[in-house]
Amino acid sequence: MYQFKDHHGFLVTYSYDLNPFSQTPAHVFILTRYNGQWVLTKHKKRGYEFPGGKVEAGESVRQAAGREVMEELGGEAGELIYIGQYKVDVDPEIIKSVFYTELTSLTPKHDYYETDGPVMVTGDILSDRYGEKFSFIMKDDTVRLSIESIQKKVDGGKKLG
Numbered sequence: 001m002y003q004f005k006d007h008h009g010f011l012v013t014y015s016y017d018l019n020p021f022s023q024t025p026a027h028v029f030i031l032t033r034y035n036g037q038w039v040l041t042k043h044k045k046r047g048y049e050f051p052g053g054k055v056e057a058g059e060s061v062r063q064a065a066g067r068e069v070m071e072e073l074g075g076e077a078g079e080l081i082y083i084g085q086y087k088v089d090v091d092p093e094i095i096k097s098v099f100y101t102e103l104t105s106l107t108p109k110h111d112y113y114e115t116d117g118p119v120m121v122t123g124d125i126l127s128d129r130y131g132e133k134f135s136f137i138m139k140d141d142t143v144r145l146s147i148e149s150i151q152k153k154v155d156g157g158k159k160l161g
Contacts, residue, residue, distance in 0.1 A: 002145060006088060007136035014086040014145050019097070021087045027096040028052050028065045029137075031083070031146055032075060034103040038125050040138075041072040042116040049135035050143075051115075052096065065099045073118040075103040083149045086142055098142070100150045 002014045015021070029052035032039040040048045051072040055064040062080050069077045080099045088094040106118060121128065126147060129138040137143075 002141065004141045006140040006142075011089040012086055012140060012142065013089075014084060014142060016084040016145075016149055018082065019085055021085055022095045024055075025061060025085060025095040025097045026055055027094060028055060028061055028068060029096045029098045029142070029146075030065050030069055030077070030080075031098070031100045031143075031150065032069060032073065032077075032103055033101075034075065034106050034120070038121040039073055039075065039103060039106065040119045040121055041112065042119050043135055044114055044116060046135035046137065047133050048119050048121070049137045052137075061097050062099075065097075065101075069101065069103070071113045072115045073103070074107045074109040074112065075118065076105040076107075077101040078104045081150075081154060083146050083153070098146050100146070100154060 004012055006012050029050060031050050041051050043049055051068045053064070053068045055061055059067070065080050066077045069075045078101050080101050083098040083100050085095065085097045109117070126144060128134070129143060
């Protein structure tokens, strides 16, 4: 397990274990790629970030991840690979399951809900995420730890932008 403070100073605990904080977390966070590029969404207030959101009533965590990818990116999620889970010590506590997927398609839509749709990102996302266009969500160690896990689990140690 890893602990760090997020952008707002809250304690975050991150684990690669399966559901260490909740079997039924209320939120999902999905790192997405398409054709070798990272795909983020442009949140209308926060800026560039990976898609994510709340698990709706009657929905599994994986169903929520697929739905959020479609709503915020217009993307069809491929295999959803579980990466980890983290909790943020706020009141009420926030617990998110983290997934990774390669999109099988990306189709323009008229409505991306609270976002302005997909943004393709090339280059070194681990360095670039500190830029002013990026959401505070991208700037803490959740993204770094997730990408490091993807590099090991999915890409055999290959560096991913």
